[in-house]
Amino acid sequence: MLEISKWKFFIVLSVCILGIYFLVPNFYNKTEVTGLPDYISKKQVNLGLDLQGGSHLLLEVDTRAVLKERSEYLVDELRSILRKNKIKYTNLGSKVKGAIVTITDQNKLQEALISVREGVENGIIVNSDNNKLTLSFSDQYIIDTNNQTVEQSIEVVRKRVDESGTKEPTIQKQGEDRIIVQLPGIKDPERVKSLIGRTAKLNFHLLDPTTVELAEQRGKLPPGTFKVQNADPTAYEKQFVVKKRVLLTGDRLVNAAATVDAQSGKYVVAFEFDRKGAKKFAKVTTENTYQRLAILLDDKVISAPQIREPITGGSGNISGNFSPETANDLAVLLRAGSLPAPIKVLEERTVGPSLGEDSIKAGKKALKIGFVLVIIFMMIRYRLFGMIADLAIILNIVLLVSLLSLIEATLTMPGIAGIVLTIGMAVDANVLVFERIKEELKSGRSIMNSIDLGYKFAVKTILDANFTTLIAALLLFNYGSGPIKGFAVTLSIGIVTSMFTALVLTKLLVTIWIVKFKPNKIFL
Known part of the structure; x- marks a missing residue:
């Protein structure tokens, strides 16, 4: 029996008002939306x-470097x-994928193997051949x-891109050792590439008191040391003799930030360790007071201060010839963590804003x-009922865009295709209802x-038709990537909104019209 339910009317009205509320911010650009009052949503x-x-x-992730490092x-x-x-x-x-050693005493070979x-x-895998052990x-x-290396690299890249302020980047794995990074609206791709x-x-070592000049005069470096370049080519000390032993790594950092040193007035990077x-x-x-501590970033010395007193607070500063941008970039890198393997840029493409506008x-x-063709067809074919369906289509688009705004989704061309498809599906549901009403009247x-x-x-x-389409959309989202996922998202949300507008909203509007005007005849 047709009747106007107050609670249903309230729910439909509330949903439509919320849809308009979350739609409004999309009529402003990114700068203007920040100036809107607090009671208006900023999501777009x-x-x-x-x-x-x-x-x-x-x-491309150099996974071979990780295997080499693990061999060492x-x-x-x-x-x-x-x-x-x-x-x-x-x-x-070490060898490329393992290690090798010769046991001096043949009688000790079995014990060594075990x-x-x-x-x-x-x-x-550990194998023995005569008195030789081979680990592979x-x-x-x-x-x-x-x-594991590629997955860790993706997470580190994602953190670095997010820290740089890039909105809605797409970062995903391709093949076995490649990563696709898409940066919409990026203005300085070179800076992001460097990040x-x-x-x-980041590693902390002790400096050996031997200078590079003295080591060259002797013709060799002191045992357990290696020579390292200064990261600042303009510095007085071009090279350092550094002890090989790693005292501490950057894995223990919990925070890093660019700041200005109160005494020198220069930019430094303040860091903080975990417990x-x-x-x-x-x-x-404490154990190395008055010695110099070498702070190495990617095998180059970025700072080599003297330890004047024990530092027990778990924090310190990295000083160097930093500009505000380089200090901030270093802080971003330290907060995001180190990459497990070197990364190489294989391909770079830039999509201009003009192409985007087109x-x-x-x-x-x-x-x-x-939209216009559907509106005209429905008005001609179903008259007043067609106009009600057209209103439902408009509200369907409002709800669809508002839900996309609510989750701050990224809209691509395939996503727009999903919206266009949703319009057709919303009409299809109304057509099924109207044709069924005609059959009952006849x-x-x-x-x-x-x-x-x-x-x-x-x-x-x-429900059957939309449910099967929803299953297909969810499969596309689960197994697809990039633009395919965008299409799946808009299609999935469109299916839900179109069912709401076709089965709930239009029925409510038709019921209100029938109950209020009580027509003797309807044209379908």
Whole structure:
């Protein structure tokens, strides 16, 4: 039985008002929307790379460098195991995917084999040949390591891009060792490239008192040291002799920020360690007071201050020849963490704003043409009911855009295609209802009964059709990437809003009209 339900009327009205509320911010640009009153939502639909322009980067992760690094760690682990068990060895070294060592005493070979197999991690194959032990990474170990390296790289790149202030970037894996980065509206791609591409591995070492000049006169470096370049080519000290032992790494940092030193007035980067890092830093500075601490970033010395007193607070400053931008960039890198492997930019494409404007114009044109044609068809074919359906289509678009604004979705050209498709699907639901009402009228039922049964019997067909489409959209979202996901999002939201407007809103409007005017005849 058709009747006007007050609670249903209130819900529909509330949904429509909320839709308009979240739609309003989209009529302002990014600068203007920040100046709106606090009671107005600031959330907007973001435009994707193809609509507002920006940069597209294809990155390659050097997973081989990680395997090489793990091979070197394996050598240290192997040395420790053999020394612990007092097994003499020679020719200890790393290879591309593992390590190799020769056991001096043939009688100790079996003991060494057992000790090494128990000491190394799973996935490392240990074989013996005469008095030689060969350690190799298994195929599964290599696959797992490469996948983990790429996933970690994606997370670090994402943090760095987010810290740089880029809105709605697209960062995803492609193939086995590549990453796609799309930066909509980016104005300084070179700066973002430098932030993304730097490994940013921070290590703390002690400086050896031997100068580079003295080491060159002797013809060799002191044992356990290596030569490192100064990151600032204009500095007085061009090179340093640094002790190999890593006292502390940047993995223990919890915060870093660019600030101005109160004494020198120059820009520095203030850093803070976590609890374990602070404890270790205090121990290092206590045991090495008056020595110089070398702070290395990507194997270059960025600062080499003298430890004047123990630092027990777990924080400190990195000084250098920093500008405001370079200090901030270094802070961003330290907060985001270091990349597990070097990254190389394979491809870079720039989409100009003019191309984006053309895409927007083409999308708007398609939307307007489709919308107008649907409106005209429904008015001609179903008259008053068609006008009600047209109003529902308009509100459907309002609700769709407002929901996209609410989740701050990124709209791309495929997303616009999803909106256009949603208009057709919304009309399709109304057509099914109206045609069912016509059938009931032809069978001799009353107007109110025909409308009631028309909606009742059409609901099942509409739900089935939309549910199967929703399943397809969710599969596209789950297995697709980039623009495909954008299409799936707009289509999924459009399905929900179109069912609401077709089955709830139009029925309410038709019911109000029937109850108020009680027509003797309707034209369908």
